[in-house]
Amino acid sequence: MPLLIRGGTVVNHDHSRRADVLIHGETIAAVATAIEAPAGSAIIDAGGCYVMPGGIDPHTHLEMPFMGTVTADDFESGTKAALTGGTTMVVDHCLPDPGQSLLSAYQDWRRKSEVAAADYGFHMAVTSWSKQIHDEMETVVKTYGINTFKHFMAYKGALMVNDDELYNSFARCAGLGAMPLVHAENGDIVARMQEAMMARGVTGPEGHAYSRPPEVEGEATNRAIMIADMTGTPLYVVHTSCREAHEAIARARAAGKRVYGEPLIQHLLLDAREYASKDWNHSAQRVMSPPFRDKVHQDSLWAGLQAGSLQVVATDHCAFTTEQKRFGLDDFRKIPNGTGGLEDRMPLLWTAGVGTGRLTKEEFVAVTSANIARILNIYPRKGAVATGSDADLVVWDPAATKAIRASTQFSRIDYNVFEGFTCTGAPAITLSRGKIAWKDGDLRAGKGDGRYIERPAFPPVHVANSTWKELTAPRAVPRGPVTP
Ligand SMILES: NC(=O)NCCC(=O)O
Ligand SMILES: [Zn+2]
Numbered sequence: 229m230p231l232l233i234r235g236g237t238v239v240n241h242d243h244s245r246r247a248d249v250l251i252h253g254e255t256i257a258a259v260a261t262a263i264e265a266p267a268g269s270a271i272i273d274a275g276g277c278y279v280m281p282g283g284i285d286p287h288t289h290l291e292m293p294f295m296g297t298v299t300a301d302d303f304e305s306g307t308k309a310a311l312t313g314g315t316t317m318v319v320d321h322c323l324p325d326p327g328q329s330l331l332s333a334y335q336d337w338r339r340k341s342e343v344a345a346a347d348y349g350f351h352m353a354v355t356s357w358s359k360q361i362h363d364e365m366e367t368v369v370k371t372y373g374i375n376t377f378k379h380f381m382a383y384k385g386a387l388m389v390n391d392d393e394l395y396n397s398f399a400r401c402a403g404l405g406a407m408p409l410v411h412a413e414n415g416d417i418v419a420r421m422q423e424a425m426m427a428r429g430v431t432g433p434e435g436h437a438y439s440r441p442p443e444v445e446g447e448a449t450n451r452a453i454m455i456a457d458m459t460g461t462p463l464y465v466v467h468t469s470c471r472e473a474h475e476a477i478a479r480a481r482a483a484g485k486r487v488y489g490e491p492l493i494q495h496l497l498l499d500a501r502e503y504a505s506k507d508w509n510h511s512a513q514r515v516m517s518p519p520f521r522d523k524v525h526q527d528s529l530w531a532g533l534q535a536g537s538l539q540v541v542a543t544d545h546c547a548f549t550t551e552q553k554r555f556g557l558d559d560f561r562k563i564p565n566g567t568g569g570l571e572d573r574m575p576l577l578w579t580a581g582v583g584t585g586r587l588t589k590e591e592f593v594a595v596t597s598a599n600i601a602r603i604l605n606i607y608p609r610k611g612a613v614a615t616g617s618d619a620d621l622v623v624w625d626p627a628a629t630k631a632i633r634a635s636t637q638f639s640r641i642d643y644n645v646f647e648g649f650t651c652t653g654a655p656a657i658t659l660s661r662g663k664i665a666w667k668d669g670d671l672r673a674g675k676g677d678g679r680y681i682e683r684p685a686f687p688p689v690h691v692a693n694s695t696w697k698e699l700t701a702p703r704a705v706p707r708g709p710v711t712p
């Protein structure tokens with residue numbers, strides 16, 4: 229049955245206009261003023277609302293084994309939570325166990341994600357280097373439709389890779405038309421700072437923040453940018469949290485490098501004072517890497533979103549219960565790193581961004597959906613309200629209010645780092661490939677409704693990069709024989 233969304237204002241990343249949206253099956257059939265309802269259509273009245281592309285959260289960790297435990301939200305609870313907040317697609321991290329082949333890790337993630345209620349894709353993590361990984365990367369890109377590889381420059385002794393491994397993997401990405409992602413923190417220095425904090429008797433969650441200052445993130449961001457440039461690949465820097473890292477990205481972009489930065493909603497709204505709480509649980513619940521920063525860094529991130537030097541707002545949804553956080557009661561190094569935010573990212577960003585004038589509604593669509601769809605090479609299938617696009621849509625009520633409370637959330641954890649925030653602007657309806665997934669407080673999407681989204685490699689960007697590299701490559705100086 230066709231579905232007509234009537235009377236709303238369609239908001240895309242590049243323009244807004246009063247228009248109706250007609251959906252046939254899973255895709256958008258027309259976007260135009262005053263569409264006549266085909267016989268037998270269902271009708272959604274979007275009067276007073278914005279009709280926007282569903283959000284894409286490109287950074288989640290669902291049912292992920294990490295730091296001796298497993299994240300509490302799986303693909304079902306995580307994607308359901310996402311849909312209630314207007315996010316219709318997540319990109320999760322496929323994380324091979326030590327020594328596990330990338331191909332078998334991919335199969336594990338496909339099994340876990342069968343319960344997803346919303347669409348999803350994967351980034352593949354490269355946590356060591358070998359000929360096997362080099363060879364398997366091709367299958368990951370060409371057969372599995374994964375065009376991004378994640379590298380951790382932190383978590384020494386676990387996920388961390390060194391510069392040589394980064395170079396090898398980035399160069400392989402360049403050859404395959406894939407894009408490297410980095411968690412940019414200098415893991416060697418973090419490990420030394422952690423030891424120093426413990427030696428000083430700083431064993432609580434504040435030690436986590438003190439041992440990961442902005443300098444270690446800024447240094448690693450610069451280093452990753454340099455290695456990406458040497459290998460001729462674009463680069464995506466996840467959870468950019470501080471001014472130093474943002475400035476490194478802005479500098480690289482000003483020099484013509486294709487580097488993208490992703491602040492999290494947590495870093496935009498929460499600051500380092502959270503770690504000074506006398507309540508251990510409160511501070512430990514907020515332990516994540518990089519940690520929350522001072523206000524000056526938040527201002528820099530907001531400015532980056534406004535100026536376009538930062539492109540995407542994500543959540544890094546990696547949720548642990550308070551009980552799990554207590555693994556690190558006597559030693560902050562054992563507190564599982566990660567926080568949640570999947571269901572709150574869009575209403576929070578609307579409130580703090582559009583509601584304050586820091587972002588226009590078109591910029592909101594850009595940083596929550598369209599930009600990442602373009603970066604991940606799935607635009608305009610995702611990220612656009614346009615004829616032929618998937619009907620992943622949000623009917624956004626700018627007047628709706630939402631009080632954030634753990635007691636009413638869909639995520640499985642027992643707290644919410646945004647507890648007590650009140651949002652103005654929230655989804656009245658979320659549509660996932662043409663089906664109503666969430667409407668006026670009623671979650672209709674079911675287990676398994678989500679679909680795996682393949683993402684093709686990026687020939688245009690990589691051809692441009694390699695063409696320019698070749699044009700500007702060092703060349704031998706032609707000389708005659710050297711006279712004695
Ligand atoms: N960010 C965090 O603390 N946990 C998730 C893993 C990661 O992204 O580093
Ligand atoms: Zn990370």
Ligand SMILES: [Zn+2]
Pocket residue numbers: 287288289544546
């Ligand atoms: Zn992460």
